[in-house]
Amino acid sequence: MNAVDSVLVAGASAAGLSTVEALRRKGYQGRITVLDAAAGPPYDRPPLSKQVLSGAWQPERAHLRTPAALDALDARFLFGDAATGLDVVERTIRTASGRLLSAQAVVLATGLRPRTLPGQEPLPGVHLLRTLDQARELRRELAAARRIVVVGNGVLGSEIAATCAGLGLDTTLVGIQAAPMAEQFGPRIAGLLACLHTRNGVRLVNGGVGGVLTHRQGRVSGVRLRSGQLLPADLVVVAIGCVPATDWLAASGLRLDDGVVCDSGCRAAPGIYAAGDVARFHHGGLGTHLRLENRTNATAQAGVVAANILGADLPYAPVPYFWTDQFGVRIQLFGTPAADAEVTIAEGGADGSPDDRFVARFEAAGRLTAVLGWNMPKQARLHSRSLAAPAPRPSATAHPASTRP
Ligand SMILES: Cc1cc2nc3c(=O)[nH]c(=O)nc-3n(C[C@H](O)[C@H](O)[C@H](O)COP(=O)(O)OP(=O)(O)OC[C@H]3O[C@@H](n4cnc5c(N)ncnc54)[C@H](O)[C@@H]3O)c2cc1C
Numbered sequence: 001m002n003a004v005d006s007v008l009v010a011g012a013s014a015a016g017l018s019t020v021e022a023l024r025r026k027g028y029q030g031r032i033t034v035l036d037a038a039a040g041p042p043y044d045r046p047p048l049s050k051q052v053l054s055g056a057w058q059p060e061r062a063h064l065r066t067p068a069a070l071d072a073l074d075a076r077f078l079f080g081d082a083a084t085g086l087d088v089v090e091r092t093i094r095t096a097s098g099r100l101l102s103a104q105a106v107v108l109a110t111g112l113r114p115r116t117l118p119g120q121e122p123l124p125g126v127h128l129l130r131t132l133d134q135a136r137e138l139r140r141e142l143a144a145a146r147r148i149v150v151v152g153n154g155v156l157g158s159e160i161a162a163t164c165a166g167l168g169l170d171t172t173l174v175g176i177q178a179a180p181m182a183e184q185f186g187p188r189i190a191g192l193l194a195c196l197h198t199r200n201g202v203r204l205v206n207g208g209v210g211g212v213l214t215h216r217q218g219r220v221s222g223v224r225l226r227s228g229q230l231l232p233a234d235l236v237v238v239a240i241g242c243v244p245a246t247d248w249l250a251a252s253g254l255r256l257d258d259g260v261v262c263d264s265g266c267r268a269a270p271g272i273y274a275a276g277d278v279a280r281f282h283h284g285g286l287g288t289h290l291r292l293e294n295r296t297n298a299t300a301q302a303g304v305v306a307a308n309i310l311g312a313d314l315p316y317a318p319v320p321y322f323w324t325d326q327f328g329v330r331i332q333l334f335g336t337p338a339a340d341a342e343v344t345i346a347e348g349g350a351d352g353s354p355d356d357r358f359v360a361r362f363e364a365a366g367r368l369t370a371v372l373g374w375n376m377p378k379q380a381r382l383h384s385r386s387l388a389a390p391a392p393r394p395s396a397t398a399h400p401a402s403t404r405p
Pocket residue numbers: 010011012013014015016035036037038044045046047048049081082083084109110111112129130131156245248275276277278292293294295296298321322323324325
């Protein structure tokens with residue numbers, strides 16, 4: 001017996017599709033409509049910077065489901081039509097093609113859009129990587145490129161640089177973090193990642209980018225750092241983070257603050273939920289709002305949203321988790337390492353050698369805050385068990401000040 005007889009999902013990628021699948025798994029038999037700006041079918045993003053970019057996979061292999069599996073969900077998929085507005089009271093979405101779609105429950109799962117370099121117009125040879133089409137195009141251009149500069153040394157930039165160097169390309173990774181992924185991992189582990197990159201031929205440059213240089217033929221020819229240093233390039237990939245895709249919600253009256261602000265049950269307003277990269281939810285255990293940009297979160301949060309649509313009142317309070325693959329090393333991070341955390345190697349060896357395998361534990365104020373696995377997946381998962389998220393406090397429907405994780 002369902003209190004809700006229709007669900008409308010904006011965004012048909014990891015979070016949106018997982019919501020639909022979780023609803024059906026839980027026995028929901030009502031109407032489901034799923035809308036996506038992209039022409040479809042839905043695909044997974046983690047392989048884009050790895051297997052698809054390297055050419056190990058044909059792009060189609062990144063599709064999340066077969067057409068038959070999508071059909072079996074008995075949902076109405078509307079691909080290639082963007083949501084352009086939301087009426088929160090009527091729970092109605094207006095679309096680019098002029099549709100007006102209403103339902104008793106609406107799920108916002110529109111993810112992120114990548115940042116571009118400030119003031120930089122689109123230019124041949126300058127790429128972003130968020131979509132399958134962008135991965136295809138970048139892969140095509142890599143085939144003819146010699147010198148690559150990847151701008152942004154966070155997780156995505158580091159992965160792209162690793163893939164490019166793995167293809168034998170002359171690769172420079174430039175960014176404002178002191179070492180690749182220093183913000184995520186802290187100085188010690190980021191130092192090991194820097195070793196991994198340099199050992200595999202990536203040139204690491206620390207600095208902010210002032211602008212892109214243009215060749216006389218109207219194609220990119222390099223990158224100028226704020227310091228004045230020039231980095232020649234015939235292909236540039238910009239990976240300087242993303243912003244939540246919430247422009248279309250600007251007039252909705254929902255609270256938007258680096259994402260759709262939700263309560264601990266992922267509700268942004270009565271009957272309106274958010275899931276995945278776009279959702280800034282209240283984490284009851286940590287007592288703060290978080291927005292997580294990772295694949296596991298998209299599916300796990302969708303499960304809680306589906307349950308709550310069907311009448312449960314579950315809080316979403318996960319231990320944050322993500323993985324990255326670079327030069328054949330799988331790095332997994334469970335929890336959130338505090339900036340001042342003390343790092344100890346709990347298993348294995350971490351001396352910067354090619355066959356390093358280890359588990360690191362991050363402790364701050366005498367408390368374990370994160371566990372990192374470096375090519376030690378099973379052991380890392382075992383250690384992560386001592387990281388159980390603090391028990392959620394009673395449901396928080398107020399929205400305190402937003403804090404980035
Ligand atoms: C290249 C790459 C590599 C990654 N690698 C990893 C990894 O190794 N490990 C990891 O944990 N995470 C990784 N991630 C992150 C992970 O892929 C995301 O966390 C996950 O895709 C989030 O899913 P989502 O459904 O919330 O958002 P998205 O995947 O961004 O999907 C949002 C969907 O909404 C649609 N949309 C946007 N605006 C509208 C609109 N107005 N109307 C209708 N539809 C709209 C979009 O077309 C899209 O299909 C990677 C991401 C990228 C880009």
